[in-house]
């Protein structure tokens with residue numbers, strides 16, 4: 001989840017390519033219109049189903065259920081759901097996710113966790129993306145982190161650049177750790 005343009009699709013494309021996820025990662029792409037992001041994900045090498053919400057500002061559980069039937073992910077794979085871009089409605093709907101990630105990019109302002117607290121309260125991890133742009137924008141990563149922690153003391157925070165690759169190793173480690181924890185929990 002994130003505001004439009006924070007880098008959800010770019011980060012996913014890079015993750016699929018760098019981790020060589022092949023048939024172990026599947027994607028549901030939510031947007032009001034177009035299949036653009038679905039095509040980008042397919043070109044990166046992952047199976048994807050595009051869901052268009054029309055006038056809707058978020059995905060709901062029924063859309064995800066129908067998308068999953070079509071996507072048909074294999075056992076022990078990771079399914080990533082890219083929600084419609086905005087920091088309001090997607091926070092309010094349970095899609096059955098195991099973990100929720102919010103991306104805040106450095107061009108959006110470090111006050112956004114305070115202005116959209118429900119989104120940051122609903123997330124397990126905040127990725128601060130576009131850290132390559134920090135020299136050019138007024139964005140204080142430690143202030144953004146403090147703001148996120150003030151609305152959600154349990155949120156984890158990682159700084160990344162989906163463009164330069166800085167910080168992505170920590171993101172990949174987080175993803176691997178979450179996947180093995182989920183597989184262990186499912187095996188019990």
Ligand SMILES: Nc1nc2c(ncn2[C@@H]2O[C@H](COP(=O)(O)OP(=O)(O)O)[C@@H](O)[C@H]2O)c(=O)[nH]1
Nearest residue numbers: 004005006007008009010085129130161162163
């Ligand atoms: N400088 C910079 N640009 C980025 C980064 N990540 C994404 N972008 C750019 O931000 C724009 C929106 O990215 P996109 O992935 O479509 O965002 P989405 O709407 O959240 O899926 C595109 O022009 C990307 O190239 C980054 O880490 N650094």
Ligand SMILES: [Mg+2]
Nearest residue numbers: 008009037082
């Ligand atoms: Mg996108």
